[in-house]
Amino acid sequence: MGEGFIRVANTTDIPPSKMKEVQVEGENVCIANVDGKYYAIGSICTHEGGPLADGTLDGYEVECPWHNSRFDVRTGEVTSPPANEPEPVYEVKIDGDYILIKVKGRIESSPPQFELELLEKIKVEGTDVMSFKFSKQSNELGEDKTPSVSD
């Protein structure tokens, strides 16, 4: 079987115009059957994480059940907002009755711009207030920022 392809479902599991979510190597993938041809894109909506496989498939467009963003299952592109980030696309191969997909060298998301490291968590005496101090903070006077509780 071709390199990198993983068997994820049986073709009979996903009839035409239907979708199914599968997990492959820790990734959630939505497999869609459009007129007997299978496509695979990420199944977690790039808007707020809606489950695309639970949405509706209209031609080549999958509509998120949460806020109706639409994605093209061939390209992963957004075809209707509110989402504005495309879904990842996976290669699909059919082998007999099986659907295989390839999870390409995972594209690590770029490192965060700001990395905040929690240095201290201080319980402020006599109150329910916690003071948090982060490494990114230039102002060492964490206490000043602590909201005070008056009785």
Ligand code: FES
């Ligand atoms: S979570 Fe999918 S459109 Fe908002």
